[in-house]
Amino acid sequence: MQDVAKQAVREYVENHSRQDLLSSVLDEELPRYAEALERLGK
Template identity: 70%
Template sequence: MPIAPRLSDSEAAALRSLAERENRSLQDVAREAIREYAENRSRTELLDQILDEELPRYAEALERLGQ
């Protein structure tokens, strides 16, 4: 599904500048940025979930280590 995000003038200029420096299309740079954002967000959410599940199990040991 094609989308056309509305960028501010400064966002568009930054995207254009990056694309020119890397000799790539605006679309390629934008797609890569979105892909990286989604991957990083997924990793962060997974890490948060694991910490929420596992930290209580080790809370006492972590408390002692902090003393």
């Protein structure tokens, strides 16, 4: 049972850490390329 709990916690931390990292990168980099992305979207 402990192994199952450890695995669940490990997966939770890995998934949320990646999401947090991705969110922070996007928050920092998207504004830099906002104009180019806007033009590409047209």
